[in-house]
Structure formats: structure tokens, C-alpha cells
Amino acid sequence: MPSHTPLVTRATDAARSAAPGLAALTPAERGTLLRALSDVLRENTDDLVALADEETHLGDPRLRGEVLRTRAQLEMFAEIAEEGAHFDVMIDRADAAAVPAPRPDVRRMLVPLGPVAVFTASNFPFAFSVLGGDTASALAAGCPVVVKAHEGHPRLTDLTAALAAEVLPPGALRVVHGRDAGRALVTDPAVQAVGFTGSTTGGRALFDLACGRPDPIPFYGELGSLNPVVVTPAALAARGPALVNEYVASVTRSQGQLCTKPGLLFLPDGHGLGELLGLAVGAAVPAPLLGPWIGDTYRATLDELAAHPTVHRLAPAPADTGRAATPADSPSATLLTVTAHDLRTHPELLRECFGPASVVVTYISTEDLLATLRELPGSLTASVHGQEGDGELSRRIWSSLRAGRLIWNDWPTGVAVTRAMHHGGPWPATTSPLHTSVGSTAVARWLRPVAYQNMPEALLPAPLRTANPWRVPQRTGR
Amino acid sequence: MPSHTPLVTRATDAARSAAPGLAALTPAERGTLLRALSDVLRENTDDLVALADEETHLGDPRLRGEVLRTRAQLEMFAEIAEEGAHFDVMIDRADAAAVPAPRPDVRRMLVPLGPVAVFTASNFPFAFSVLGGDTASALAAGCPVVVKAHEGHPRLTDLTAALAAEVLPPGALRVVHGRDAGRALVTDPAVQAVGFTGSTTGGRALFDLACGRPDPIPFYGELGSLNPVVVTPAALAARGPALVNEYVASVTRSQGQLCTKPGLLFLPDGHGLGELLGLAVGAAVPAPLLGPWIGDTYRATLDELAAHPTVHRLAPAPADTGRAATPADSPSATLLTVTAHDLRTHPELLRECFGPASVVVTYISTEDLLATLRELPGSLTASVHGQEGDGELSRRIWSSLRAGRLIWNDWPTGVAVTRAMHHGGPWPATTSPLHTSVGSTAVARWLRPVAYQNMPEALLPAPLRTANPWRVPQRTGR
Numbered sequence: 001m002p003s004h005t006p007l008v009t010r011a012t013d014a015a016r017s018a019a020p021g022l023a024a025l026t027p028a029e030r031g032t033l034l035r036a037l038s039d040v041l042r043e044n045t046d047d048l049v050a051l052a053d054e055e056t057h058l059g060d061p062r063l064r065g066e067v068l069r070t071r072a073q074l075e076m077f078a079e080i081a082e083e084g085a086h087f088d089v090m091i092d093r094a095d096a097a098a099v100p101a102p103r104p105d106v107r108r109m110l111v112p113l114g115p116v117a118v119f120t121a122s123n124f125p126f127a128f129s130v131l132g133g134d135t136a137s138a139l140a141a142g143c144p145v146v147v148k149a150h151e152g153h154p155r156l157t158d159l160t161a162a163l164a165a166e167v168l169p170p171g172a173l174r175v176v177h178g179r180d181a182g183r184a185l186v187t188d189p190a191v192q193a194v195g196f197t198g199s200t201t202g203g204r205a206l207f208d209l210a211c212g213r214p215d216p217i218p219f220y221g222e223l224g225s226l227n228p229v230v231v232t233p234a235a236l237a238a239r240g241p242a243l244v245n246e247y248v249a250s251v252t253r254s255q256g257q258l259c260t261k262p263g264l265l266f267l268p269d270g271h272g273l274g275e276l277l278g279l280a281v282g283a284a285v286p287a288p289l290l291g292p293w294i295g296d297t298y299r300a301t302l303d304e305l306a307a308h309p310t311v312h313r314l315a316p317a318p319a320d321t322g323r324a325a326t327p328a329d330s331p332s333a334t335l336l337t338v339t340a341h342d343l344r345t346h347p348e349l350l351r352e353c354f355g356p357a358s359v360v361v362t363y364i365s366t367e368d369l370l371a372t373l374r375e376l377p378g379s380l381t382a383s384v385h386g387q388e389g390d391g392e393l394s395r396r397i398w399s400s401l402r403a404g405r406l407i408w409n410d411w412p413t414g415v416a417v418t419r420a421m422h423h424g425g426p427w428p429a430t431t432s433p434l435h436t437s438v439g440s441t442a443v444a445r446w447l448r449p450v451a452y453q454n455m456p457e458a459l460l461p462a463p464l465r466t467a468n469p470w471r472v473p474q475r476t477g478r
Numbered sequence: 479m480p481s482h483t484p485l486v487t488r489a490t491d492a493a494r495s496a497a498p499g500l501a502a503l504t505p506a507e508r509g510t511l512l513r514a515l516s517d518v519l520r521e522n523t524d525d526l527v528a529l530a531d532e533e534t535h536l537g538d539p540r541l542r543g544e545v546l547r548t549r550a551q552l553e554m555f556a557e558i559a560e561e562g563a564h565f566d567v568m569i570d571r572a573d574a575a576a577v578p579a580p581r582p583d584v585r586r587m588l589v590p591l592g593p594v595a596v597f598t599a600s601n602f603p604f605a606f607s608v609l610g611g612d613t614a615s616a617l618a619a620g621c622p623v624v625v626k627a628h629e630g631h632p633r634l635t636d637l638t639a640a641l642a643a644e645v646l647p648p649g650a651l652r653v654v655h656g657r658d659a660g661r662a663l664v665t666d667p668a669v670q671a672v673g674f675t676g677s678t679t680g681g682r683a684l685f686d687l688a689c690g691r692p693d694p695i696p697f698y699g700e701l702g703s704l705n706p707v708v709v710t711p712a713a714l715a716a717r718g719p720a721l722v723n724e725y726v727a728s729v730t731r732s733q734g735q736l737c738t739k740p741g742l743l744f745l746p747d748g749h750g751l752g753e754l755l756g757l758a759v760g761a762a763v764p765a766p767l768l769g770p771w772i773g774d775t776y777r778a779t780l781d782e783l784a785a786h787p788t789v790h791r792l793a794p795a796p797a798d799t800g801r802a803a804t805p806a807d808s809p810s811a812t813l814l815t816v817t818a819h820d821l822r823t824h825p826e827l828l829r830e831c832f833g834p835a836s837v838v839v840t841y842i843s844t845e846d847l848l849a850t851l852r853e854l855p856g857s858l859t860a861s862v863h864g865q866e867g868d869g870e871l872s873r874r875i876w877s878s879l880r881a882g883r884l885i886w887n888d889w890p891t892g893v894a895v896t897r898a899m900h901h902g903g904p905w906p907a908t909t910s911p912l913h914t915s916v917g918s919t920a921v922a923r924w925l926r927p928v929a930y931q932n933m934p935e936a937l938l939p940a941p942l943r944t945a946n947p948w949r950v951p952q953r954t955g956r
Binding site: 020065066068069072090091092095098099100101103104106107108113207208211212215216217218378391394395399403404405406407408409410414416417418419420421422424426427428431432433434436439440441444445447448449450451452453454455456458459477 | 498543544546547550568569570573576577578579581582584585586591685686689690693694695696856869872873877881882883884885886887888892894895896897898899900902904905906909910911912914917918919922923925926927928929930931932933934936937955
């Protein structure tokens with residue numbers, strides 16, 4: 001059980017007090033609030049990026065891009081709140097002739113769940129942090145947020161929250177620090193749902209706490225993924241060398257610290273790309289990892305995978321490892337290799353290695369490939385690089401695995417912030433395959449339906465009124 | 479751990495084999511299949527109702543009405559499958575000018591989760607059983623179903639399943655019997671989600687099994703509810719006697735064996751309706767309960783509530799209980815009474831008593847009423863009987879509690895089978911406040927999103943194609 005955590009109780013009490021006011025905001029008011037948060041990020045970009053770089057080592061260009069992305073997210077959810085589509089209004093008029101019984105007037109809309117907890121990620125100090133997609137979508141839904149800060153960027157978290165507090169109603173957004181506080185948050189009676197981005201181990205432990213409450217609550221955990229990428233024989237023949245460079249760029253982007261990093265590249269056996277892969281890896285510039293909690297796990301996982309009797313080091317080549325050595329906190333990229341047969345017969349190899357490493361898996365036939373794909377755990381993404389004529393093969397590949405995003409001739413890293421984006425997938429990619437933490441439907445995680453029966457116009461909430469004062473989309477049933 | 483259950487494995491293997499075929503059906507084909515199930519019920523109504531009455535004692539008129547309702551449900555989900563709105567298609571075209579980065583073409587739709595398990599209810603041998611709403615919505619989604627039969631109507635379950643098998647693809651619908659089989663089903667690796675209607679105890683045990691799997695799966699449990707009904711002082715003055723008769727009719731409908739039965743009626747103190755309540759209860763005709771598993775729990779719960787020092791028996795009056803005695807399997811209706819203050823200070827009284835009993839709660843002021851409503855657990859429904867001028871009071875009542883359906887001047891029993899209906903609510907009404915087991919959105923429980931990135935038209939599933947061959951609703955983002 002969590003230890004005594006008065007700061008958590010103060011935060012959730014404040015959130016509970018703020019909930020009715022946030023829920024009552026008009027669509028325009030919610031939009032204004034989210035746009036104000038985007039403005040806060042714009043006005044303070046220099047200070048925020050400087051502090052973020054100190055704490056995360058992700059570098060100025062990446063961090064400035066991430067601020068832009070985070071602002072785009074806030075503005076997308078502002079638009080969604082303003083349009084009111086998230087109310088998901090459905091209206092059935094009374095029908096005295098209905099079978100098997102006369103029907104009353106029934107109108108349904110979504111209402112906020114109440115205070116929610118958001119556990120932020122280390123690898124996106126803006127886009128999946130205090131004002132990231134979880135917070136933006138929860139505020140769009142009308143839910144107060146208590147953020148569990150990631151220990152990787154505590155000062156940035158506090159600065160962002162302090163700036164946000166200047167434009168938010170009291171209690172709408174609070175921050176707590178520390179693992180005990182995180183556990184206390186998940187079991188706090190005021191908290192009605194949890195968003196989490198992080199490791200499988202940490203996410204599963206908190207998921208179990210959420211499910212084990214006397215009153216279980218939804219837990220939306222994004223836990224990471226192997227993100228298989230398949231190169232077809234035709235694509236290998238047509239553009240193998242180009243794919244090598246794209247692959248290594250995707251693996252080393254943000255030092256491999258992305259949950260969409262391609263962890264497995266399936267190449268036809270005898271691909272002949274070993275030397276090019278080695279050159280590409282050698283050309284990649286090492287950079288510091290986010291912190292020791294990443295580095296320690298990264299090296300331990302990589303060492304275990306590399307020591308497996310079926311696994312070989314592909315790049316840097318074993319002879320080069322001395323030369324290519326870099327400081328412990330700035331590891332150079334590493335590629336391992338294994339056959340498809342060995343991968344599917346050794347499930348202990350099916351582990352995410354968070355950092356600049358990936359495994360090249362060689363397959364000898366379509367059946368060998370598909371048999372291995374069928375053994376993969378659920379992923380956030382699954383990609384195919386193919387040529388015209390690979391349509392049937394691609395369909396067989398995608399139907400052999402389970403993933404939240406299927407990609408053709410493109411790479412999984414660099415998740416587009418767009419309404420239709422789905423960032424989720426079957427376990428262990430997430431704890432909730434129905435939901436996404438990116439894209440417009442992320443707001444649905446924080447809402448529950450309520451039906452209003454036989455209600456006069458004056459008693460109906462604004463979105464359900466026939467007069468439709470907020471001009472929200474209303475579907476009418478039959 | 480579940481004991482050896484080869485029948486479960488045979489059923490889930492068959493479901494796994496059937497899944498790709500069901501998922502590939504066109505909207506028209508899914509509609510045809512669901513309409514064929516409605517036809518099966520129509521053609522065999524006499525046989526089915528006769529068997530159902532033997533096993534449930536619910537009576538011919540109610541059971542024929544329930545068959546009509548179940549057919550209406552199947553036909554509603556046929557329409558939904560045919561329209562294709564459940565694919566929830568969203569399309570974002572590529573945008574080279576997007577901030578912070580160019581965007582690829584991203585198209586999102588919902589796909590079936592795979593085989594699902596459905597635990598049927600004792601009190602609706604058609605509408606929440608083999609071909610009930612859970613099965614109809616899962617088949618509309620494209621998911622095979624393995625039904626855990628309720629022990630209350632095993633022969634009806636087998637007959638219905640046998641008739642359905644004549645029109646369904648092999649493996650699309652199987653039935654298993656027994657508690658061990660139920661537990662094995664929830665932990666079977668093939669099963670991807672569970673629908674459940676039943677008791678809080680049974681539902682919670684299975685929910686814990688689903689969450690505790692190595693790969694947790696969604697569990698949609700509808701567990702019952704207290705369904706508070708508030709009569710305002712103005713409504714009492716205007717139509718107290720009429721409300722008495724409506725209330726007792728709602729409490730005794732189907733012998734009180736409805737999860738929407740009003741378990742708590744809040745009346746102003748000094749309501750003066752005691753005698754009328756006694757007469758109405760005395761006039762209600764006792765009928766057999768569904769079976770001993772209901773009767774035993776009903777009597778035990780009622781006895782415990784009635785023995786509580788703060789609770790008094792209102793009807794039949796204590797002196798009449800001898801005269802009003804009915805056979806043990808056909809209990810007469812019983813009303814208890816307690817003050818609002820005592821109810822909120824004795825949470826052990828906040829228990830559903832499944833059967834023909836209800837508690838009249840007297841309140842002395844608006845504050846007394848609201849303070850008590852704030853202590854109620856989540857409910858499926860919450861009703862207010864009021865007059866013009868009670869608008870502000872009603873809003874305060876509804877904002878003091880949490881329920882899935884809010885009702886004005888109507889009763890919670892007799893759930894309308896309509897698209898906008900929400901049959902759900904916060905814990906302990908259900909295990910998943912975001913979802914419903916009645917209404918068009920029930921289908922969403924069995925679907926998960928998939929995004930398709932940078933996909934040529936030929937590789938896209940039909941609902942996502944620009945040519946839109948199935949003519950499904952497509953939303954285009956900005």
C-alpha cells in the first residue's frame with residue numbers, strides 16, 4: 001500500500017473541486033483554455049527548451065520541434081472541443097408505435113469521468129508530459145488532471161505546470177513527484193481514470209493497482225512495442241541500400257528512445273547488406289541517453305540479447321566494437337541478427353530494447369516469415385517495404401500479426417499528429433486495445449455516456465437540446 | 479485455476495478459426511446473418527417460449543414480448559452493420575505543409591477484436607442470452623462468440639444455439655456450460671474480450687480473472703444497481719397516489735428481477751402514503767422467482783436489511799405478514815423504510831436486493847436528500863418525479879449522484895431498445911463506465927482501431943478506400 005502522501009491528497013482534492021466547473025465550460029471556453037496553453041508554450045519556448053535540454057540531452061532542434069508538436073496537439077484538441085463532436089450526441093425521439101413497446105424520448109451524450117491521473121514519459125518531455133496529449137485530451141473532455149512527473153525532467157515539469165497554472169482554473173492541473181505519489185494517485189478515490197506512457201513493468205504494476213481498487217477504474221497504458229518491419233524480396237532487390245540508410249536513421253532517431261522504433265527488421269536470407277548496415281551504423285553519431293535509468297536497462301537488455309546462443313552481432317562487427325566504443329552514456333547504435341526460425345522458437349528474444357539497438361531477422365521463405373510473425377506480441381506498428389506486385393504478400397503479412405498501425409513503404413517513427421492517427425495496439429503494446437493516446441479519439445478515454453430519458457428541453461444539457469444552442473453535431477436515430 | 483475443460487478449448491478453437499471469415503464479411507452479409515437470426519426466433523417462437531417458461535416461470539406474455547425485443551435488437555444491429563457507421567472511418571490526407579512535420583496519408587477504422595465470451599443473464603432468457611444484445615453486437619462487429627450458458631435456462635440455451643447454428647458459419651457461435659467452463663473461458667488465450675450480465679460478486683471474480691491474465695483483456699460487466707428514484711415535494715402533493723401505483727408496478731415487474739428495478743424511493747418525510755403503499759403491495763400478484771439461486775439470495779438479503787435496527791417494514795405491514803405469506807418460491811412484494819440520515823450513515827444498507835423488494839427513504843429537507851444521494855454508489859439509472867418549477871432541484875439531484883441514465887417523470891424498468899439508449903454506469907453498476915450493453919454503441923466494445931499509413935488504394939480495406947465501395951460513412955479530418 002502507498003505510504004502517507006498528503007501532497008497527493010491535496011492535489012486530488014483540488015481536482016475534485018475543479019471538476020464541476022471544468023465540466024460546465026462551453027465548447028468555446030474549453031477551446032480558449034487549450035489555446036491559452038499553446039500560447040504559454042510559444043511564449044516560453046526558449047526557457048523551456050533550455051531546461052529540457054539540460055535534463056534530457058535531446059538537443060535543441062528536436063526539443064523545439066517537440067514544442068511545436070505539443071502546441072499542434074493542444075490546438076487540435078481545442079478544435080475538437082469547439083466543434084463538440086466529442087459529446088457524441090445521439091437523439092431518439094419518442095415513438096408510440098415502436099415494437100415491442102412504445103419508446104420514450106432518449107438522448108445520449110458523453111460526460112467527463114472526473115479527475116484523472118496522467119503519468120508522463122521520459123522520452124517526450126513536452127508531447128507526452130505535463131501539457132502533452134493525455135493532458136490536452138483530458139482537459140478537452142472536461143476532466144481535471146493530476147500529473148505524476150517523470151523523474152527524468154522534474155524541473156521542466158514544475159516550470160511547465162507553473163506557467164500553465166497562470167491560465168488554468170485552480171485545481172485543473174496539478175503535479176506530484178515520486179513513485180509513492182504515483183501509486184497513491186492510482187488508488188486515490190477521487191481519481192476516475194489513468195493515462196500512462198512508459199515501461200511494461202511499471203505500467204503493468206500500476207494497471208494491477210487500478211484494476212484491484214475496490215472500485216476499479218480504466219487504465220490506459222502505452223507500454224512500448226517491437227514494431228516489426230518487413231522488407232519483401234522485391235523491395236530488397238529494388239532498393240536494399242536505400243532501405244539500409246532509412247532503417248538506421250529510424251533506429252537511431254532520438255537515440256532509439258522512441259516507442260515506435262523498429263525493433264525487428266525482417267530481411268530475406270542472404271540479403272548481402274551486412275557491410276552497408278555496418279557502414280550506416282558507423283556513421284550514426286552517438287548522443288547521450290535520457291538518463292541512467294534508460295542506460296542501465298538498455299545495456300542489460302542488449303547484453304542479454306547479444307549473449308543468446310542464436311544471436312550474432314551484425315554492426316558494429318565484433319572486431320570493430322573496440323574501435324567504435326563510446327562513452328557509457330552515449331552508446332553507439334548496435335544491430336544484432338538472428339534467423340526467423342530461432343526468433344520464433346526462443347520467445348525470450350521477443351523483448352523491447354529501448355535505445356539505439358535493433359535486430360535483423362533473416363527469413364528463408366514466405367512461410368518462414370509468416371510463421372514467425374504469428375508468434376510476435378501485439379505491437380504499436382507493423383510496416384512493410386514492398387514493390388508493386390507485393391499486395392497479396394503484404395496482406396498475408398498484416399493478417400499474421402496484430403498491431404495498431406499498419407504502414408506501407410514508410411517508417412514507424414515520427415508519429416503524425418493528425419486526427420485519424422491511432423497510437424495503440426493489443427497487449428503488450430497497451431493495456432487497452434480500444435484506445436489511443438494520439439489522434440482525435442484520445443479524448444474518448446476520459447468520457448462516459450449518459451442517457452437522458454423523457455427530459456423536457458429546459459432540463460436537458462445544452463448539447464442535447466433540440467434548439468442546439470452550442471451547434472454541436474447531433475445524430476438522430478431511427 | 480480452471481479445471482481441465484476440453485469443451486471450452488474446442489469452442490474457442492472453433493471461434494478462432496471462424497474469426498477471419500466473420501471479419502471479412504461485407505456489411506450486407508453481416509446484416510443478412512443477423513436478420514436470419516431474428517427470423518430463427520420468429521419461426522420458432524412457440525417452442526422457444528414454451529421451454530423458456532418451463533425453465534424461468536416468467537410467463538408467456540412477458541416471454542413473447544422479450545422475443546420481440548430480442549428480434550428488434552438483432553435487426554437494429556443488422557441495420558448498424560449494413561450502414562457501416564461502426565467502422566468509425568476517419569481519413570486524413572497527406573499534407574506536405576503540416577506543422578511540425580509533413581504528414582503521410584493516415585486512415586483509421588475499427589476492426590474486430592477476435593473471439594469474445596458472453597456470460598448470459600438469468601432474468602432475460604432471450605434479450606440477454608444466446609442471441610441477446612451482447613451476441614448480436616459482437617456478430618455485428620465481426621467477432622465469433624462463445625456463450626457461457628446461465629444455469630437457469632440450460633435447455634433453452636442449447637435449443638436457441640442449435641437453431642442459430644443452422645444459419646451461422648461454423649464456429650461463429652458456441653455454447654459452454656458450468657462455472658469451471660466460465661472461468662476457463664475468461665482465461666483462454668483465444669478470447670479477446672468478455673461481456674457479462676449478472677451479480678456483483680460473480681462479475682467481480684471474473685473481472686479479476688480477465689485483468690489478471692498475462693495478457694489482460696477488456697471485461698464488460700453489467701452488475702446491477704440501486705436505481706434511486708426521487709419524488710419532489712411538489713410531485714408528492716400533485717400526484718402522490720398515482721406515483722404509488724406506478725412505483726409498485728415498477729418494483730414488481732418481472733417479480734423485481736430486473737437490474738433497473740427502483741431499489742430506493744426517496745419520499746418527503748411525512749409523505750402519508752403508507753396505507754396506499756400497503757394496498758398496492760397487497761394487490762400485486764406474487765409469481766415464482768426464476769429459481770432457487772435467486773430466491774435464496776433474495777430472502778437472505780431482505781432478511782438482513784429488514785433486521786437492521788434503523789429499518790422498518792412498511793408493506794406488507796408487520797401485522798399482515800402472516801396473512802400475506804405466499805409459497806417460498808413466490809414471495810409477495812415487500813417494502814422497507816428508513817430515513818435518509820440513517821441510510822447515509824449505514825453504508826451496509828446500500829445493497830441491491832434482487833427480487834420484489836424496495837426501500838422507501840424519507841428525507842426532511844433538500845440538504846438531507848442531497849447529502850444522502852452523494853453517498854450512493856454508481857447506478858444504472860436515477861429518476862426524478864417532479865413538477866414544473868422543480869428544474870433547479872432536479873439539476874441538483876442529478877449532480878449529486880452518478881448514473882448512466884437520468885429519467886424525468888418516468889420509471890427505470892422497461893429499457894427501450896433504441897440507438898441512443900445507454901445501459902451502463904459507474905462502478906458498481908458496471909466494470910467499465912465507458913460502455914453500454916444496450917443501444918447502438920454496444921458494438922464498440924468488440925472493436926479496436928487500426929491506422930493505415932501511406933497505403934495505396936488497392937491495399938486499403940474497403941471501408942477506407944477513396945472509392946468507398948461499401949458506401950460507409952467516412953469522416954475527413956483537417
